[in-house]
């Protein structure tokens with residue numbers, strides 16, 4: 001066996017291996033994942049060197065926003081499509097609550113890392129925030145969208161400025177190395193700065209129920225899925241305080257995972273194939289009650305840097 005190292009706690013003993021199929025598009029290609037027996041982080045064992053091909057161009061037409069060849073933005077657009085067209089709530093715009101928890105002031109310097117089209121920043125700009133920067137390596141080009149709203153074609157490690165508030169919405173798990181990514185994020189915060197990371201997490205009931213069919217494994221696009229303990233460990237290691245954790249899972253974890261169990265992909269989904277409204281509402285209620293007891297399959301982590 002190759003040498004194993006947990007991407008977050010560096011434990012050297014490997015846990016059980018799960019063979020996970022690519023199911024978003026239904027190619028069926030298999031990828032190996034394992035779960036760290038110490039910190040609970042799920043990680044991919046041999047991720048593809050060239051990830052771009054797992055975000056097929058043919059599917060970009062799902063997007064209603066400006067199109068270009070970028071993986072994470074595509075993902076967000078796809079989820080936005082699910083939200084807008086099918087009424088699903090994985091990416092329900094709840095930024096009011098995020099900004100409140102982050103105590104984001106109108107004069108704060110605010111960054112959205114993995115911003116995709118910049119939709120969230122655009123909406124914030126309309127609300128009067130005016131020091132907004134979006135970063136995404138897959139943008140076609142850097143662009144000034146408006147005075148006080150700039151998008152930069154840069155990856156996390158190319159950013160040089162510092163910020164009062166940084167947000168990372170479902171982009172962290174698309175980064176290869178969570179430890180160095182977190183170190184970089186902590187380094188980009190100004191004193192007393194706040195960081196929000198929203199990500200799937202490994203303690204959810206959905207992982208226990210569905211295992212290799214759990215939709216949020218999203219093989220091979222997700223390099224890893226942290227546990228709450230792993231996020232706490234990263235904070236401590238890099239000098240941040242984890243001051244709030246909110247579970248924000250939705251019905252998506254159930255109906256989409258059940259689809260995967262039945263061997264059905266998510267692309268090309270027709271609204272008529274979705275579960276009936278009553279089932280969806282029952283799944284949504286179940287998600288809410290799991291969130292209350294810390295067993296939802298995704299969460300929002302709020303961190304603070306000492307002043």
Ligand SMILES: [Zn+2]
Nearest residue numbers: 006009036039
């Ligand atoms: Zn670990």
